[in-house]
Amino acid sequence: MRLAETGIGDIFLIDIAKGLACGKALDLEDARSLVKNHYHLCGREDIREIRGSDIIVVTAGMPRKPGMTREELANINARVIKEISLSVKETAPSSILIIVTNPLDLMTRLATEVTGFKPGRVFGMGVTLDAARFANLIACELQVPVTDIDSFVIGSHGEGMLPLPRLTTIKGAPLPKFLDPQKIEELVKRTILRGAEIVSLLGSGSAYFAPSAAIAELVRVIAKDEKRILGVSAGLNGEYGVSGVAIGVPCRIGGNGIENIIELDLDAREKQAFQKAAASLKDQYSRIKR
Numbered sequence: 001m002r003l004a005e006t007g008i009g010d011i012f013l014i015d016i017a018k019g020l021a022c023g024k025a026l027d028l029e030d031a032r033s034l035v036k037n038h039y040h041l042c043g044r045e046d047i048r049e050i051r052g053s054d055i056i057v058v059t060a061g062m063p064r065k066p067g068m069t070r071e072e073l074a075n076i077n078a079r080v081i082k083e084i085s086l087s088v089k090e091t092a093p094s095s096i097l098i099i100v101t102n103p104l105d106l107m108t109r110l111a112t113e114v115t116g117f118k119p120g121r122v123f124g125m126g127v128t129l130d131a132a133r134f135a136n137l138i139a140c141e142l143q144v145p146v147t148d149i150d151s152f153v154i155g156s157h158g159e160g161m162l163p164l165p166r167l168t169t170i171k172g173a174p175l176p177k178f179l180d181p182q183k184i185e186e187l188v189k190r191t192i193l194r195g196a197e198i199v200s201l202l203g204s205g206s207a208y209f210a211p212s213a214a215i216a217e218l219v220r221v222i223a224k225d226e227k228r229i230l231g232v233s234a235g236l237n238g239e240y241g242v243s244g245v246a247i248g249v250p251c252r253i254g255g256n257g258i259e260n261i262i263e264l265d266l267d268a269r270e271k272q273a274f275q276k277a278a279a280s281l282k283d284q285y286s287r288i289k290r
Helices: 002-006 021-031 071-091 104-115 126-142 181-192 192-200 209-223 270-288
Strands: 011-014 041-044 055-058 096-099 122-124 153-155 161-163 227-235 243-254 257-261
Touching: 002 209, 011 021, 021 041, 041 257, 055 071, 055 126, 055 161, 055 209, 071 104, 071 270, 096 104, 104 122, 104 227, 104 243, 104 270, 122 243, 122 257, 122 270, 126 153, 126 161, 126 181, 126 209, 126 227, 153 209, 153 270, 161 270, 181 192, 181 227, 209 243, 227 257, 243 270
Parallel strands: 011 041, 055 096, 096 122
Antiparallel strands: 122 227, 153 161, 153 243, 227 243, 243 257
């Protein structure tokens, strides 16, 4: 709905569940008169309908259940991502692929390997959402507009994420000027656990309003070639002293996908935590491959 109402382009919804994508598409289509926007979309069950698509967003797979970590989803969702990636490779070889399926960093690396696409054309939504959550929690704590906050989160989209209070600013002023270390640490922990908190409250399924906003922002930036800096799960090749892993970092995103990976000036503690998260993802990925 967020994408349709921007009028960016034609949208295809694909789902193997019989009738689901078509029903959703008809419902969205019925809103056109009410929102005064003649967008175009349709729903299908055959993934071959993505043929020739410019941007493909993959959310397919089992969602997290209460008490389940993103990592526990790996073996189940890896089979789904592998199958979809093979279809994308065959039917839309020039597309840009955005992965949302959890565990996101592992699925991003898997999709990159299976498609054989250049790493810049396959990336995960992850820390775009995590930074938004961090900014929201800070705004609630300080009672300031969230639009005044520029937040930074790197690392894995999961328990290994690394919010960066030192680099997070409010109207250009560093966050530590506004909050003491204990309160900052509390907000960092709440950010890391935010997804699990929402899952536990819902009881079934996971967050989708904020993730949909993060996805829509990425698609808009690509479609309009805006060349903005956003946090995504990107394949690293020496950046931050890490290789052979997809992990959340700030990137310059434009019409070709990832155009540059931005290396932040991390202090020793931050760099150690980041490399620890990367090593953990490598270990988890090796188990998926086995």
